[in-house]
Amino acid sequence: MLFNVFGVAPDACESKDGRPVIGMLGVFSVYSYYPLYSWFFNELGYAIDLSETVDHEGVRMCQSSRCYPYEIAHGTLYHLLKKGIRDIFIPHLVNMPHDAGGMGSLSCPIAQGTPYYLEATFADSGMRVLRPVLDMSDGIESVEKAFVDLAAGLGQPADKAARAFRKGCEMQAAFEAAAKEEGRKALERIEKENRIGIVL
Numbered sequence: 001m002l003f004n005v006f007g008v009a010p011d012a013c014e015s016k017d018g019r020p021v022i023g024m025l026g027v028f029s030v031y032s033y034y035p036l037y038s039w040f041f042n043e044l045g046y047a048i049d050l051s052e053t054v055d056h057e058g059v060r061m062c063q064s065s066r067c068y069p070y071e072i073a074h075g076t077l078y079h080l081l082k083k084g085i086r087d088i089f090i091p092h093l094v095n096m097p098h099d100a101g102g103m104g105s106l107s108c109p110i111a112q113g114t115p116y117y118l119e120a121t122f123a124d125s126g127m128r129v130l131r132p133v134l135d136m137s138d139g140i141e142s143v144e145k146a147f148v149d150l151a152a153g154l155g156q157p158a159d160k161a162a163r164a165f166r167k168g169c170e171m172q173a174a175f176e177a178a179a180k181e182e183g184r185k186a187l188e189r190i191e192k193e194n195r196i197g198i199v200l
Helices: 030-045 068-082 112-122 142-153 158-192
Strands: 021-025 047-051 088-090 090-098 128-130 134-135
Touching: 021 030, 021 068, 030 142, 030 158, 047 068, 047 088, 047 090, 088 112, 090 112, 112 128, 142 158
Parallel strands: 021 047, 021 088, 088 128, 090 134
Antiparallel strands: none
16 A cells, blocks of 8 residues: 555566666654655655665664664665665655644654765765755655755756655555555454554
8 A cells, every 4th residue: 555556556677667776774864754755756756666675785784783773774675775776765754743742743853864874874976965954843745845845956846846845745646545544444443343453
């Protein structure tokens, strides 16, 4: 549902149409905001290569032992670099949106630092890290300028970037609504069948 229904299918490896490719790591905020990210780049004319392959050569380049997602970030980036992909989207997500009345949702420091420590570790790779700073405290729509500025750095006009961002927001909202509906159905089934639910 996340990658093939509401997000753009990450099939750049099989793509033969000559579009430029944006690499994404299968870790951290990509699993929450893939529809937003993928549709934004798709509307700008890019193909998406999402790496979920953890290359252990990349993991060995970790500068310290922190957590498994930290290792995944190194391994998936290394996998993209081995395939020759040099434009890598690694956002610095500071805050995520939260429901009305809820507490703030600050991203983990290791997740926030991802674009910076990967850029340092793989400094000789020739990659270009696309790392907008995203503070979604006031909702996803509030980071439009960060995406428009990112697109400007890629030579894309502001009006096209704004349309691409809004398309991403639309698909993100549709995904979140569908995910909540699936959750509602699951809770309803658990209650109806008098079962115990476990959230992983």
